[in-house]
Amino acid sequence: MYPTTSRKQKIRLMLAIIWPILVTQVGYTAINVVDTMMSGRAGTDDLAGVAIGSSLWMPIMAAVGGLLSVTPIIGQ
Known part of the structure; x- marks a missing residue:
């Protein structure tokens, strides 16, 4: 990362x-x-199925994204 000296620079870099x-x-x-x-x-019945599917899908996507660290790399 870039070296920062002030709080303003750190906040700008974090954003x-x-x-x-x-x-x-x-x-x-x-x-x-x-989708819901x-x-x-x-x-x-369709609403219940999609709600259950999306409730299972989001934690899986978050776990895979966290393990692969793709989003933070793109952010950097």
């Missing part, structure tokens, strides 16, 4: 690294929200 990670996480959540909304129009 530059956090921005891509934040966009990725909000994107994953938005996909699950839209669309399946709710189809019926209760």
Whole structure:
């Protein structure tokens, strides 16, 4: 990383690294929200299936992303 001397530089550097990670996480959540909304129009059974699927999918994606460290590398 870059050497920093002031708190303002550290905050600016941290925001530059956090921005891509934040966009990725909000994107994953938005996909699950839209999928759940669309399946709710189809019926209760479909809504339940999508809700369970997205509840299982998010921790798996977070674990794989954390193990591979792809998002922090892209952020850097």
